[in-house]
Amino acid sequence: DQGEVSATPQLFDVEYLAPVQIGTPPQTLNLNFDTGSSDLWVFSSETPQQSRGGQKIFEIEKSSSAQRLANNTWAISYGDGSRSSGNVYLDVVSVGGVNVFNQAVESATSVSSSFISDAASSGLLGLAFDKLNTVKPSKQKTFITNALESLELGVFTANLKKSEPGNYNFGFIDETEFTGPLNYVDVDSSDGFWAFQATGYSVEGASGNGTGSPVVPIAHNAIADTGTTLLLLPAGINQAYYRQVKGAKEDPQAGGWTVPCKADLPDLTLHIGSYKAVIPGELILFAPIDTDDIKTAKTCFGGMQSSAGMPFAIYGDVFFKAQFTVFDVENGKLAFAPK
Numbered sequence: 001d002q003g004e005v006s007a008t009p010q011l012f013d014v015e016y017l018a019p020v021q022i023g024t025p026p027q028t029l030n031l032n033f034d035t036g037s038s039d040l041w042v043f044s045s046e047t048p049q050q051s052r053g054g055q056k057i058f059e060i061e062k063s064s065s066a067q068r069l070a071n072n073t074w075a076i077s078y079g080d081g082s083r084s085s086g087n088v089y090l091d092v093v094s095v096g097g098v099n100v101f102n103q104a105v106e107s108a109t110s111v112s113s114s115f116i117s118d119a120a121s122s123g124l125l126g127l128a129f130d131k132l133n134t135v136k137p138s139k140q141k142t143f144i145t146n147a148l149e150s151l152e153l154g155v156f157t158a159n160l161k162k163s164e165p166g167n168y169n170f171g172f173i174d175e176t177e178f179t180g181p182l183n184y185v186d187v188d189s190s191d192g193f194w195a196f197q198a199t200g201y202s203v204e205g206a207s208g209n210g211t212g213s214p215v216v217p218i219a220h221n222a223i224a225d226t227g228t229t230l231l232l233l234p235a236g237i238n239q240a241y242y243r244q245v246k247g248a249k250e251d252p253q254a255g256g257w258t259v260p261c262k263a264d265l266p267d268l269t270l271h272i273g274s275y276k277a278v279i280p281g282e283l284i285l286f287a288p289i290d291t292d293d294i295k296t297a298k299t300c301f302g303g304m305q306s307s308a309g310m311p312f313a314i315y316g317d318v319f320f321k322a323q324f325t326v327f328d329v330e331n332g333k334l335a336f337a338p339k
């Protein structure tokens with residue numbers, strides 16, 4: 001079996017939502033596919049009215065196949081401080097035609113403010129390793145773990161795009177979505193994340209001779225996380241990069257590095273083993289912070305920010321807009337390729 005779903009960016013590409021069918025008859029909800037967590041949770045008929053902000057909800061009582069997983073609850077908190085919690089049901093879940101029966105569908109009875117105010121997202125679909133699932137006392141499996149035996153190939157892939165829909169594929173690798181060979185890297189899933197080692201970086205034009213700076217070996221542990229918007233890297237990489245940008249500054253008031261919206265940003269190359277992952281400069285220009293009108297905005301937030309204080313760097317959506325990525329569940333590997 002195999003399937004493909006569109007991944008539609010919300011305003012300023014802050015997140016990407018994909019349609020998921022839940023229950024009988026199927027109810028379609030748009031969920032945030034998150035390789036940085038392992039719970040599938042939804043706004044539902046159990047979510048208090050005061051905690052809803054217009055989201056489409058999963059109407060549990062309308063699904064003839066929903067079964068309460070008695071005496072089990074879940075509670076999750078994310079890297080950005082957002083949180084949610086609730087009860088657990090088992091039901092049929094389909095993504096792009098890939099069906100999983102008895103998938104744990106976690107119903108939210110409490111959600112934090114950033115979820116309430118995000119009307120477009122009806123919840124998250126976790127694609128990290130089962131170890132991170134928060135259901136207690138019986139930890140549940142992710143959609144991809146449950147789907148694995150039915151997939152042609154034990155993989156899923158991410159192909160996100162700047163300001164236009166991309167896609168997630170399950171069970172196959174679409175060679176038309178990338179160029180050149182796939183570059184496989186080892187994954188350490190011992191903490192439940194898609195974690196890998198990056199070996200360094202270089203900045204185009206840094207040395208002025210056009211071939212870009214020499215590779216600076218700031219090796220760092222990183223996770224591949226579609227649930228995080230930006231590219232969060234060691235402070236040293238941020239400093240070396242933004243010092244090349246006239247008018248860039250690290251502004252605690254803004255929450256990090258800002259650049260003039262008209263800046264011509266250099267490309268950033270992330271070295272992962274022998275693979276050079278090029279992040280085009282225009283992807284490092286992010287949302288305007290002084291007005292909502294990008295045409296007149298003067299100051300923009302940087303698409304790369306510091307991971308200082310975190311146990312690892314986070315390769316978020318900015319990275320996946322530049323690099324086609326294979327999450328090889330079967331072999332516990334990641335693979336990257338330019339698009």
Ligand SMILES: O=C(CCCl)NNC1=[NH+]CCN1
Pocket residue numbers: 034036037077078079080082225227228
């Ligand atoms: O929570 C994280 C970071 C893991 Cl270290 N990523 N996933 C996510 N989902 C919603 C916000 N962020």
